[in-house]
Amino acid sequence: MFFETTIDKRSKKAMIDFLAGHYRYNTMNGWNHSTSYAHCIKVNKLGLTSEQSNAAYDMLQTDFWNEIDEPIADFTSEMSGSYTIGTNGRSNGYLVLYKSEYELTGFKSYCRTCGQRNFKLVHDAAKSADHAFIEAYVFRNGGCWVDAIYLAEPAIAAIELSDEEKLSMVQSAKLACKDATIGNKCGACGTEGEHGRVNYTRPQKRLSVSGKNVDQNEDFSEWSLPELRNRVELVRRFDQACDEIRDNFIGLISTCKVVEEVVMIPKTVKRIECCHAS
Structure with a gap:
């Protein structure tokens, strides 16, 4: 354990001291004056050896974050989206605990090509030809x-x-056309049929992260x-996730090298082409 500490949860004083004394950092820019539990993850604060530090500074020149950030997804999932972890600071040198929540995106289908x-939604066409004809007629306008x-x-x-x-077919089609399309042609790439749009099997969610403070100036005695x-x-689970990210980073610089x-990179340019009289 590097960031995580053991707390006597039988002692109210020990728990208050832990929460009140935990390192904190801004949730957004300094101007919003909101802070939350945090850890500094700058290279010189990670307890690395000289050799590891040199490798770490080399690694910072690459897009390495996706290689080590899986603990954040695990933490967010464990918290059912109520809390997550993000980076902050000019060089993203701090891990910060954020309040968050899942929100429905409203997307109902996607293109399998692009x-x-x-x-x-992609509407399931009626089985009978007459019913399908009436549906298409209603959908068109x-x-x-x-x-x-x-x-x-x-x-x-x-x-x-x-x-x-x-009348029953018309009314059902009028309801369906508000939220669906006949056919699965993609409006972006034009693909349809087997490789066109298909409905999602479950509602699509995105994580909305709040910049509000977490326990800032809180009186824990109450x-x-x-x-x-x-x-x-x-907070200890947050500390543990930060440890896991640190461990992943150390594992990365120990087993991989920067080359x-x-x-x-192809570049499109415009040039002059003149037609000269012969």
């Missing part, structure tokens, strides 16, 4: 007509079904023992 997401107008349309009136059956224990467990390579 990944473009869509706020509408967004279901904006009153029911009687659809029934009076020559193409629909010619269908050999009772008005009650056709907290009950269960409340203190719960908060200590949260330099030249990458050719």
Whole structure:
């Protein structure tokens, strides 16, 4: 354990001292004056050897973060999205505990080719040809007509079904077209069919992170023992996650090296092309 410490959760004083004395840092910029529990993860604060420090400074020149940040996802999942961990500071040299929550994105389908997401479902077409025809008719104008107008349309009136059956199909199509499209053509890349849009199997969520303070200027003496224990467990779990990130970073610099390579980047330019008279 580097950041994590052992706390006697039978002692109210020990828990208060732990929470009140924990290192803190800004949740956003200094101007918002909001702070939360934090740890400094600058290279010179990680307890590294001289050799490890040299390797660490080399690693900082690469996009290494995705290689070591899995403990953040684990922590956020354990907290059911109520808390997460983020970096802050001009050089992202601090890990900070943030309040957060999951929010529905509203996306209901996505393209299997380009990944473009869509706020509408892919509607399952009706099995019968007559029903599918009425659905397509309603979808084409967004279901904006009153029911009687659809029934009076020559193409629909010619269908050999009772008005009650056709009315039921019109009404169900009007409801469906508010939230769906017929066909699965992607509006971005144009792909449809087997590689076009498909519905998500579960509601899509994103994590919304708050810059509000966590326990800033809190008077823990007024907290009950269960409340203190719960908060200590949260902060210790945060400390543990920070330790795991540190361990991952040390593992990375111990097993990987930074190599330099030249990458050719295509660039589109405009030039002058003149036609000269012969």
